[in-house]
Amino acid sequence: MVNGYRPASLQEALEIKNNMNTVVPYAGGTDLMVENRKGVSYLFLNGLEELKQIKEEEDYISIGAGVTFTQALGSDLIHPLMKEAVSRIAAPAIRNTGTFGGNIGNGSAKADSVLIFYVCGAKLRLASVQGERLVDINDFYIGRKKLDLRPEELITEILIPKKGLDNYYYKKVGGRNALAISRVAFAGLISIEEGRIKNMAAAFGAVSDTVLRFQDLEGMIIGKTLEEAKAVKERLLAAYEDRMVLTRGRVSAEYRKTVCMNLFKDFLEEKGI
Ligand SMILES: Cc1cc2nc3c(=O)[nH]c(=O)nc-3n(C[C@H](O)[C@H](O)[C@H](O)COP(=O)(O)OP(=O)(O)OC[C@H]3O[C@@H](n4cnc5c(N)ncnc54)[C@H](O)[C@@H]3O)c2cc1C
Known part of the structure; x- marks a missing residue:
């Protein structure tokens, strides 16, 4: 049996993460299912609408951490460069559930969307009950599977610059x-x-x-x-x-x-x- 918490809002998710740092965020589960960790408690993020938004801002396109690859492929706001990379990820079943937040949170240098976030100079929005901070993707990855992510934080959004991507x-x-x-x-x-x-x-x-x-x-x-x-x-x-x-x-x-x-x-x- 899988243990876990199913928050109804991002605020509730952040409160759970704050009170129980050891809960493991679970988005699409496509990496976590393979890991099959024993005895862990999951924080299920897949029902949170707040994390599933793709929005246009003045200088950036904002991608919610819970946006799936399939959702991105169907959005006019996502740049063709990102679509090209995402369309090469696995097969439709994985793209239907796999998320950008999970691709980043897994900490792998093989993550296809992460390469594009690097080259674009994307920023990550990290949130906790104490507030938010923006971190450059270059600074977020400290080493193999080592992330600048505090135990009480979640990745909530990725900001990609709108300009300079076409060539x-x-x-x-x-x-x-x-x-x-x-x-x-x-x-x-x-x-x-x-x-x-x-x-x-x-x-x-x-x-x-x-x-x-x-x-x-x-x-x-x-x-x-x-x-x-x-x-x-x-x-x-x-x-x-x-x-x-x-x-x-x-x-x-x-x-x-x-x-x-x-x-x-x-x-x-x-x-x-
Ligand atoms: C058969 C197969 C083929 C694959 N092929 C590819 C491929 O071609 N290219 C590729 O890049 N990947 C591939 N993957 C890996 C995987 O599908 C991706 O990394 C996917 O993006 C993971 O997203 P998810 O939502 O399923 O993450 P999950 O499995 O839910 O989580 C992954 C990690 O991220 C953490 N996490 C998730 N959301 C957050 C959040 N909001 N804040 C903080 N931490 C978070 C989790 O705690 C966990 O450590 C493949 C996987 C499988 C099983």
Whole structure:
């Protein structure tokens, strides 16, 4: 038998989490079911309408932590880049129940929506009975399965910037074309204004303890024209090669690094660098 609490509102959920830090938030259960932890008490979030909203704000699209992948695929507010990544997650049955909050809360560097949140520079809203705080996704992941999430907190919302996402590149490399967990995943964004690179972002998923994004290295070409960026390309590639310390998974670290560098180069070339 599964033990747990079924709050009727987010406020009630936060109160339960505050009084019993050990309860485990349960959204779609697609990761938790596989873990099959014994003797735990769950906090069922799947009935909370407050967590299921997708809203347009001035600068951001807000995705509730309880929004499922299927719901996102049917929404006009979700950017095609996120839809492309989400459409590659598992099969419809998992997409129907799996949520963004669960994808983040599971703490895996293979989580397909998390890669997109990284490259976009998304922020997470974390709530407790004491109040809320906004955390940059880059700062939220501290290490393997280590999150900047206090015992009394829940993830309630993800904020994705509305601007700067249109010129994107995305590749998921799995063991097969469909129903595959990422072996390597890459997402890149570039925006060019008045002939200069206004922003460039590159994120690598499934290759280390957390998704990798090196904002200081991105800075090597931000502000440059494409010609100027080409002139520093070899230095840029060498810096990425140097920085990427990858872990072994089902495939070797060397394989992963080669694939990462090939995808990064392909992204730069496709975008004119
Ligand atoms: C067959 C199969 C295939 C899969 N394929 C993919 C794939 O291709 N790509 C991919 O990215 N994932 C994949 N997954 C993993 C999983 O489906 C996703 O990670 C999904 O997003 C988890 O969401 P959920 O709502 O089911 O999370 P749950 O299982 O309910 O929870 C996952 C974790 O997040 C925590 N959590 C949930 N909600 C919150 C919250 N609001 N605040 C704080 N913590 C929270 C839970 O406590 C738990 O630790 C697959 C899983 C299965 C079983």
